[in-house]
Amino acid sequence: MGKAWKFxxxxxxxxxxxxxxxxxxxxxxxxxxxxxxxxxxFAEKVQEGxxxxxxxxxxxxxxxxxxxxxxxxxxxxxxxxxxxxxxxxRNALNIGLPILECPEAVAGINAGDEVxxxxxxxxxxxxxxxxxxxxxxxxxFMQELINTGGLIPYxxxxxxxx
Amino acid sequence: MIGxxxxxxxxxxxxxxxxxxxxxxxxxTAKLDMVLANDVTAPVAVKEFVKFEVDSxxxxxxVALVLDHFTPNKDIASAEQSKQVREFARRxxxxxxxxxxxxxxxxxxxxxxxxTLPGDLIIGADSxxxxxxxxxxxxxxxxxxxxxxxxxTGEAWFRxxxxxxxxxxxxxxxxxxxxxxxxxxxxxxxxxxGARYQAMEFTGEGISALSMDGRFTMCNMAIEAGAxxxxxxxxxxxxxxxxxxxxxxxxxxxxxxxxxxAQVFEFDVADIPLQVAFPHLPxxxxxxxxxxxxxxxxxxxxxxTNGRMEDLRMAAQILRGHxxxxxxxxxxxxxxxxxxxxxxxxxxxxxxxxxxxxxSTPTCGPCLGGHxxxxxxxxxxxxxxxxxxxxxxxxxxxEVYLANPAVAAASAIxxxxxxxxxxx
Numbered sequence: 001m002g003k004a005w006k007f008x009x010x011x012x013x014x015x016x017x018x019x020x021x022x023x024x025x026x027x028x029x030x031x032x033x034x035x036x037x038x039x040x041x042f043a044e045k046v047q048e049g050x051x052x053x054x055x056x057x058x059x060x061x062x063x064x065x066x067x068x069x070x071x072x073x074x075x076x077x078x079x080x081x082x083x084x085x086x087x088x089x090r091n092a093l094n095i096g097l098p099i100l101e102c103p104e105a106v107a108g109i110n111a112g113d114e115v116x117x118x119x120x121x122x123x124x125x126x127x128x129x130x131x132x133x134x135x136x137x138x139x140x141f142m143q144e145l146i147n148t149g150g151l152i153p154y155x156x157x158x159x160x161x162x
Numbered sequence: 163m164i165g166x167x168x169x170x171x172x173x174x175x176x177x178x179x180x181x182x183x184x185x186x187x188x189x190x191t192a193k194l195d196m197v198l199a200n201d202v203t204a205p206v207a208v209k210e211f212v213k214f215e216v217d218s219x220x221x222x223x224x225v226a227l228v229l230d231h232f233t234p235n236k237d238i239a240s241a242e243q244s245k246q247v248r249e250f251a252r253r254x255x256x257x258x259x260x261x262x263x264x265x266x267x268x269x270x271x272x273x274x275x276x277x278t279l280p281g282d283l284i285i286g287a288d289s290x291x292x293x294x295x296x297x298x299x300x301x302x303x304x305x306x307x308x309x310x311x312x313x314x315t316g317e318a319w320f321r322x323x324x325x326x327x328x329x330x331x332x333x334x335x336x337x338x339x340x341x342x343x344x345x346x347x348x349x350x351x352x353x354x355x356g357a358r359y360q361a362m363e364f365t366g367e368g369i370s371a372l373s374m375d376g377r378f379t380m381c382n383m384a385i386e387a388g389a390x391x392x393x394x395x396x397x398x399x400x401x402x403x404x405x406x407x408x409x410x411x412x413x414x415x416x417x418x419x420x421x422x423x424a425q426v427f428e429f430d431v432a433d434i435p436l437q438v439a440f441p442h443l444p445x446x447x448x449x450x451x452x453x454x455x456x457x458x459x460x461x462x463x464x465x466x467t468n469g470r471m472e473d474l475r476m477a478a479q480i481l482r483g484h485x486x487x488x489x490x491x492x493x494x495x496x497x498x499x500x501x502x503x504x505x506x507x508x509x510x511x512x513x514x515x516x517x518x519x520x521x522s523t524p525t526c527g528p529c530l531g532g533h534x535x536x537x538x539x540x541x542x543x544x545x546x547x548x549x550x551x552x553x554x555x556x557x558x559x560x561e562v563y564l565a566n567p568a569v570a571a572a573s574a575i576x577x578x579x580x581x582x583x584x585x586x
Contacts, residue, residue, distance in 0.1 A: 015551065018558075063287055085358065087305060090308060151308075
């Protein structure tokens with residue numbers, strides 16, 4: 001269970017992690033400034049397991065992988081958005097940050113609501129409003145890729161087992 | 163012709179995947195002709211590359227490492243990042259490694275050096291990699307992990323995108339209208355996710371009439387509509403540009419007349435006025451008349467979008483014999499050393515300095531709020547760059563307006579957003 005943080009449409013990678021912090025790619029450093037230009041209190045107040053909810057085209061703009069790295073290092077459990085910009089989408093999966101596309105859940109979750117997400121089934125439950133939503137779950141290989149921490153550990157793991 | 167009709171994007175992807183044909187939505191693995199990273203994205207890619215446990219990059223002649231973002235290094239942390247990339251480049255004997263003194267803004271530099279050619283498939287850990295589509299190449303931005311995989315294997319997987327065709331009829335451009343205005347106009351029409359996951363193909367008499375520099379500007383900003391790539395079929399102007407630059411053979415692809423498009427938009431260039439994008443999204447476009455009078459504190463002319471010769475000539479033409487407004491800091495960033503030198507030979511640098519403009523060595527610096535021209539709280543800039551997101555050029559409560567170099571130069575003189583005809 002986690003608390004929902006809600007953001008609007010077209011949240012760009014400069015909001016997720018401003019370029020002024022890109023002189024250091026350490027995940028802990030990036031986490032300290034995550035979402036800073038959208039909500040300055042986010043990095044300080046976000047708790048492990050919280051959920052980031054946003055509108056359409058989340059992660060638009062730059063190709064910086066620092067953006068999903070910052071969100072993951074801030075211990076956000078999952079991002080739920082109406083849609084994603086393509087480079088961000090690919091980067092998030094590559095580094096093992098779970099992201100779901102579910103416009104109904106975005107519409108049905110307010111900032112501060114308590115939410116649980118089951119990544120295996122794609123079920124999103126809003127405990128505060130007692131509602132639930134069904135996002136399309138990841139296929140098993142993608143689930144495993146996320147669980148092992150991203151593309152490279154996944155590929156390495158498969159090579160070893162081959 | 164045997165087989166199905168394809169777009170230029172589909173043909174390039176099919177060829178690099180070793181397939182006769184591809185269709186939108188298909189997942190393919192394709193061979194890469196060029197793999198690019200910079201001083202911000204390469205350090206992360208290098209960290210991931212090591213995990214592949216390979217001895218070398220797939221081909222040291224097909225990798226470009228360009229230290230252009232926070233260089234000349236703005237602080238110790240960014241110097242450490244550059245050092246990391248430099249050491250990697252030396253260890254792997256990367257042929258196309260560009261450090262301070264040789265470096266230019268990557269998307270001005272690579273085409274200028276003949277490293278990106280028609281028919282190529284290029285990935286870059288920089289979202290504006292789509293710029294090279296202006297040469298008839300398939301080029302797209304990726305993150306550092308995909309880049310690392312590309313460095314190790316020379317391949318990447320792609321989902322073949324649907325294509326949207328933008329046809330620009332006519333050649334009667336309104337005065338001072340450039341490629342920047344055409345692309346801002348399109349983004350204003352379709353929105354910042356209007357081409358999400360898709361290819362933007364630009365065509366028509368209006369595109370044929372544009373210079374190569376104008377075409378680079380258009381493809382550069384395809385990402386600002388969410389596109390995977392922007393692309394323009396090569397023509398005589400492309401071949402003339404490549405003369406003396408290309409050092410390897412290339413393949414020219416064009417779309418079949420009956421290729422399938424997800425959407426087709428048609429415009430007459432005569433209907434497109436000078437554009438200004440208001441904060442905080444490139445889709446917030448208005449005509450320059452509607453923006454007229456907005457007071458500004460800074461003007462930035464340059465970047466991978468508008469840091470080429472045509473852009474500097476346009477700005478100098480407006481600034482010649484004028485002084486910039488005393489309340490406006492005006493900065494010019496030539497895209498590469500070659501452009502800087504050419505601007506000097508043509509007397510443009512003199513014109514800028516005479517007008518009270520600061521001229522800088524090539525860097526991405528101010529465009530992304532890195533260094534060299536950061537805005538304070540409440541300040542407002544008019545820039546020829548590509549993004550006007552919250553905090554893009556500095557303080558989260560600063561503002562960026564986007565326009566072409568002529569509008570930027572006129573506005574620098576007037577101290578407020580102005581039509582070039584107000585000053586010439």
